[in-house]
Amino acid sequence: MSTPAGWDHPRTSLYTDHYELTMLQASLHSGAAHRRSVFEAFARRLPDGRRYGIVAGTGRLLEGLADFRFGEAELDFLGRTGVVNQDTLEYLANYRFTGDIWGYPEGEAYFPNSPILIVESTFAEACMLETYVLSILNHDSAIASAASRMVTAAGTRPCIEMGSRRTHEEAATASARAAVIAGFHSTSNLEAGIRYGIKTVGTAAHSFTLLHDTEREAFEAQLASLGEGTSLLVDTYDVETAVRTAVELAGPKLGGVRLDSGDLVAQAQWVRRLLDELGNENTRIMVTSDLDEFAIAGLQSAPVDSYGVGTSLVTGSGAPTASMVYKLVSRTDDAGNFISVAKAAKNKTSMGGRKYALRKLNERGTATQEIVGIGHRPEDDGNDRPLLQQFMKNGELLPGWTGHEGVMRARQRHADTMTELPAVVNRLQRGEPAIPTIYEEN
Template sequence: MSTSASWDHPRTSFYTDHYELTMLQASLHSGAAHRRSVFEAFARRLPDGRRYGIVAGTGRLLEGIADFRFGEAELDFLGRTGVVNRDTLDYLANYRFSGDIWGYPEGEAYFPNSPILIVESTFAEACMLETYLLSVLNHDSAIASAASRMITAAGNRPCIEMGSRRTHEESAVAAARAAVIAGFDSTSNLEAGFRYGIKTVGTAAHSFTLLHDTEREAFEAQIASLGPGTSLLVDTYDVEAAVRAAVELAGPRLGGVRLDSGDLVAQAQWVRRLLDELGNVNTNIVVTSDLDEFAIAALQSAPVDSYGVGTSLVTGSGAPTASMVYKLVSRTDDAGNFVSVAKTAKNKTSMGGRKYALRKLNERGVATQEIVGIGHRPEDDDNDRPLLQQFMKNGELLPGWTGHEGVVRARQRHADTMAELPGVVNRLQRGEPAIPTIYEEN
């Protein structure tokens, strides 16, 4: 399935901070703006107690960088408000990112200090991407990381993303995309379906039942319109009466019943027994109601067929940001040679130098270490998997990383990386990162 060609990406150049443009102006004044520079996005640590993170948002980011421009309206605002001077406005009028970008593919697991994204260009081009880049990666990776834990807790049972009403309208689209990358089956968000070819689902809310004089009339209307394979919401009034009415009206072809309140474990168990007694052995039970990975894990013993997850997912299930930072790690000197640079302040140190990243696997193909090195990447042995892929070259997008194709590719990458990680990632208990990050220097 392809996405519609009629959707236009918004201009992204103002999804940024004031100080990025003042840095640009000052560096143009000093003459250093055009020094070749290498920036790196990474997280110094995982959210407290998490054992791994999942990269998401790169495809959205790349689309946005391709459209990072300053038009007449933006230039007029910057000049009228005195944000930058005339020389800087002249530079911005012709801005277009012309550098190279590498990184971990979407869906890949990451660990503390993994070089998740590497941007090489002039300082002027690369520094202005900081806020936009971090906004996208921090949000989407936080959602994907939470979604991955929920998928792990759900086992083989599908999860539906349905949190749009609990976040900003654009965040909702991004969250749906990130959730599907991490293994969610579908989303309720139509815009995500439109942009990225994601499967959308939905039936009815309690208001639909309350609109009708009786619950039975509501069920009759839904079945007549959507077919007997629809899912009926059965907890508006009396659950048992609703289940019996649903079966009577739709028969054994009833697709599902949805439970949205009460003790979901106990309720799912007796609803399953009731459905089976009534001959609806193939009718599914869908549960919703403020689920997170822990609630999903608690429902493992219950006869639930799928989960609808909203608020906890779109807020990162307690970790709404991946805490990534974007740091200059290397730049050219006056002679044109690259030199490593790094911040050394207490508690916020970073490692200078252009990085490579490998994942070491044991003889069974299980990951044992995240290897981050500085300098030229050594020859790979049979147990090292390179992690960095190139996404942009000379400012041009390389194929396969964006749109629907990018989502499909990232979803497969997530499945593959989770199969490769040690079994400890399946535990929801707090713990250290699943594999250690080892530093090398050549």
């Protein structure tokens, strides 16, 4: 398929569903499109058995809103294919989001019905963001939530994100970003490195060893090029032979060895003993091979120094979506007064009204409840913490939420929120949300 004329790079405006624009057309026809509206993104429930979730993706969403415009190529496509009529095309030609956006900062923990993102604008401006908002928040929050559990299971041992080959190329970059927010040490994904200033790492795969006539020659080449501090992959053939060869060639300065198959617990134990016997007490052991939070927890007793995590991370470790929804919760009537609105269908009810969120803390600073005020701010008894932050005002992005700064800020927020939550979040066993969500109405 040829690239449309005038198409320099993908705009985010068409990362959406057809019905968002037909809704726009119908609301322009009825005259209701310009009613002031409040939309809210939230998850009705956590993945089965999970005790908390972690917000991620907001920074990417805010970055993408700058390109949520309709240029010549987009308008030509929408008109030529009959998606919308001429009046709607004229509206879209001048579209720019001019409203306010509030939400939980990235890295923050969330629970069922937490008002994770609040969009305040006209119906016309806000309704079109639904698919884009959800596609980002659902993916990135699922990855960050899984990553957080893995980091918790790993304790002080660093986790490295290396799942790029297991997912879509753009999802890989987003996954790396989300993982670092949730505490991963680094990533193998270079695009995430250049976009967000994230540390990237990597050495060699089995193919590098197989390329050479002998394992010794492969190790010699890697050491000569990358230095003695590199990590050598030692399970292409025989692990013991490889470890002995690696130590013979690099000596005690060998940075590390990587194990990627077999019984990782038993293998790490005897490899550690072998390294120590050979005088390489400081050579680190990294393990990979389809790890998830449960496998990492099972390796706690093993002499492992770091974990490389791929497939399970980029697929949310069994929960590839956060199941968030984006609902209209308040709008103005014909007199200009805001009224609460909510879906009332069976099993899919939602609570209307503009929300304000507060995390209740006890005297020890431990979270006890998520208080969501409807139409008012919950009362702070002195040590509680408001959760909603403003990201955009009158369509203008507020500083500090995007780019490298946004990632580092989110990473610190995750570290802080985890120390604030009750100790039950450290358990991987199935359970109820760590704290309840309580609604307060006027």
